[in-house]
Amino acid sequence: MQLTRTQVARSGVRPNRASRRVLVAKAAKTANGPRIAVVGITGAVGQEFLTVLTERNFPYSSIKMLASARSAGKKQEFEGVTYTIEELTENSFNDVDIALFSAGGSISKTLGPVAAKAGAIVVDNSSAFRMTEGVPLVIPEVNPEAMSHIKIGKGGAIIANPNCSTIIALMAVTPLDRVAHVKRMCVSTYQAASGAGAAAMEELRQQTRDVLDGKPAQPKIFPQQYAFNLFSHNSSMDVALGYNEEEMKLVKETRKIWNNPKIRITATCVRVPVMRAHAESINLEFEKDISEAQALEALAAFPGVSIINDRQNNRFPTPLDATTKDNVFVGRVRRDISRDDNKGLDLFVCGDQIKKGAALNAVQIAELLLK
Amino acid sequence: MQLTRTQVARSGVRPNRASRRVLVAKAAKTANGPRIAVVGITGAVGQEFLTVLTERNFPYSSIKMLASARSAGKKQEFEGVTYTIEELTENSFNDVDIALFSAGGSISKTLGPVAAKAGAIVVDNSSAFRMTEGVPLVIPEVNPEAMSHIKIGKGGAIIANPNCSTIIALMAVTPLDRVAHVKRMCVSTYQAASGAGAAAMEELRQQTRDVLDGKPAQPKIFPQQYAFNLFSHNSSMDVALGYNEEEMKLVKETRKIWNNPKIRITATCVRVPVMRAHAESINLEFEKDISEAQALEALAAFPGVSIINDRQNNRFPTPLDATTKDNVFVGRVRRDISRDDNKGLDLFVCGDQIKKGAALNAVQIAELLLK
Structure with missing residues (x-):
């Protein structure tokens, strides 16, 4: 899914005022937090990742905004900082602990394993790996135990987000x-x-x-x-x-x-x-x-x-x-x-x-x- | 339900051109047909009764357009004839063989039995009599046998139309x-x-x-x-x-x-x-x-x-x-x-x-x- 924030706004959906307030109030950047990458930052889910990270005061030491070449170089505001969107490549994941993927199934299929090999834990929103044996398919309230063997810093992995x-x-x-x-x-x-x-x-x-x-x-x-x-x-x-x-x-x-x-x-x-x-x-x-x-x-x-x-x-x-x-x-x-x-x-x-x-x-x- | 034809037209529903053509082409009035009354003629279902009667070339020797006092005196075109809408009263049914009712449950409850007593066969679109013992509840393709004892000229009756x-x-x-x-x-x-x-x-x-x-x-x-x-x-x-x-x-x-x-x-x-x-x-x-x-x-x-x-x-x-x-x-x-x-x-x-x-x-x- 590739919705821009503007497109979402145009869609008649009410703006989430509460989360906008939070956006200004909180800054979760800490030296101890994981290094994050958001893959598909220009999409609706990519944008929603940012909203949710802020709402939940998710800690991070760095955050990388990744998208296709078309969007590379554009700016992305997040928690008071202006980030430059980087082009998603095979080399995007060398310094990443957690990569939130939502850029479609084919990008997940190609770059998900690359990111995991580079040591990142991929949380993949596409259907690419949901039914793959060994890939946990997780709703945190339902089956957190399925991913309990996966830890930051202990090697890369892919975890799949189920279908809506x-x-x-x-x-x-x-x-x-x-x-x-x-x-x-x-x-x-x-x-x-x-x-x-x-x-x-x-x-x-x-x-x-x-x-x-x-x-x-x-x-x-x-x-x-x-x-x-x-x-x-x-x-x-x-x-x-x-x-x-x-x-x-x-x-x-x-x-x-x-x-x-x-x-x-x-x-x-x-x-x-x-x-x-x-x-x-x-x-x-x-x-x-x-x-x-x-x-x-x-x-x-x-x-x-x-x-x-x-x-x-x-x-x-x-x-x-x-x-x-x-x-x-x-x-x-x-x-x-x-x-x-x-x-x-x-x-x-x-x-x-x-x-x-x-x-x-x-x-x-x-x-x-x-x- | 009380929709006027104008309201239905305004609703964005496509006009039924085929039935309009039929409206002009056919005239089902025959000396042998039953005497019909349409109760609730200004409603959407009342109007649809007329469309359907024409589409199906339903024979009738006379047709009476009945509605509340508010609509009485207004004109209703049907198969090339201009009818005057009559006020619905207890005396509306003395010369009626079949009364198609769609004017809401309370009017059916009050005047349905009156019409039946006067000798009319009431086909009632409301929920008033659907579950009443002795009142057939009929989908013609499904259970026509439930009403096989009811005949025109052999005394009045009520037949209920099921819910949509x-x-x-x-x-x-x-x-x-x-x-x-x-x-x-x-x-x-x-x-x-x-x-x-x-x-x-x-x-x-x-x-x-x-x-x-x-x-x-x-x-x-x-x-x-x-x-x-x-x-x-x-x-x-x-x-x-x-x-x-x-x-x-x-x-x-x-x-x-x-x-x-x-x-x-x-x-x-x-x-x-x-x-x-x-x-x-x-x-x-x-x-x-x-x-x-x-x-x-x-x-x-x-x-x-x-x-x-x-x-x-x-x-x-x-x-x-x-x-x-x-x-x-x-x-x-x-x-x-x-x-x-x-x-x-x-x-x-x-x-x-x-x-x-x-x-x-x-x-x-x-x-x-x-x-």
Whole structure:
């Protein structure tokens, strides 16, 4: 994904004022901190890396802003310092402890191993290494133990950031799995434009404006009209199975993250005309009984989860609740009335696709390395 | 629902040119046809009744346009004749064979029985009588037998039109049920603005314009922002169960229509920023084995269903495909990979909420009365 900050601002997403204040107030540069590189600094996730590093007061002794030759030489402000964006090359990683990668799968595939060989710990936001054996796939709240053997200064490594839909689903489902063991998940997603990049967000805005003005929508990125419409996720389809890649990521990544090859998952992934937070309707089957009260208690105790579950006022999570927020929002928690037993629950989950779905999770992985 | 034709036109929905041509070309008035009344003629469904009557060349010897006192005296063009809208009263039904009601639940509750007592067969689009014992709840392609005892000229009666989400789901699921018997349905909906009326459609348009212009969205009908957002369906919630009315309609109406009190259903109903066609992601568990090929064959043979299921080109139904169309569109038909057996399928369904979800289904019920 390659969104510039300007493109994100133009997308109608509310500016994160809290984080701007923090940007001025804090400076986390310390002599003891790791040497960081941000790969893909001009992208939306690259920019969000900076926001999150500041918000979390992440310590660093140096930070290197890396991008393609096209952006090299441009300036990047960060925590009161003006940095010059450097061209990303094979030699970018000799003096780097942690490299946050978000420059697309092909760059990760080429330069991720180079960075690791040079001694850096790569936290990779692409799908390049997620299913590679030996590469930990980590949601810090869920499976930090998967990366416990990786330490700064003890050699390079690659750690993969899961796909946004997987992270958002598992933030809500993992606490319930720990109570009653999930046997089967049936997920329908409501996915935002941001997952398909800046141009997709701009396409949604432009088409919407055109349709409101009575003009025909002009699909470019997606073959379908996006304004006031929705469609099956645009990732490539396994023609034999009939599942698309986004759906299979949910299946395969969950198995790896939970270290549970038996977990049964079916998913239908749908792109809806929303800017940057995903929603997911999740039906769960458990091995053991689980009550609504137990579920809510487990969710409330889980870090990174907020509950909006006000039945009286019909108030539950929406994508806008989650937009620019760290936490994943969970609601509609209820016993599945299609079952006679107490082994089924339904829930509705929203999470920011750029934040917990990407940049925040990666920075949290980096934080684990500091411990 | 009370949308005027102008409001519908303003909503950005494409005008149905084909039906306009038909409007000029056909005249179904015959000496032998039934005497019809349209109750709620100024509403979106009332207007759609007229479009559908013409499109289907529905025969009638007379047609009466009924609305509240506010609209009485206004003119209504229909098939080349200018009618004067009459005030709806207890005496409106003495010379009526078929009364198509779509003026809200409270008017149906009050005047539906009055019309039936006067000898009219009421086809009621509200939820007032759907679950009333003795009132057939009919999707003509699914359970025409439920109303086979009702005949024109043999006394008045009430026949209920199911809820839009139920009709759209069952058009897709009934042919599969007939092949392999559905045991359990898990549904997540993506519902259009039109189901909440004209003001909701206008709210979506206005808020979207405001957000694009950088202004704050002003929620009126819905407590949540609707532009570039989505939220749990706004129908009233069963606080103990945690299911809303829209979801319970799917459960209860399906049981009645299929005459199968054992069918297990869970649903999550969600309002998305789309104008007038609903989408539904449906996971099905069957008693018997069913292959994708069997499912597609059954769907292709079922009247009123169109299949869009092109895995090679990632082309599946969207709300815009269904907008103003009679048929319900089905795709993403695939074996549920969360199961080891061949007793599970996933599918994605889209249908026009005003047409098959309301007016068309009611007119089809009226057509059954002509046989």
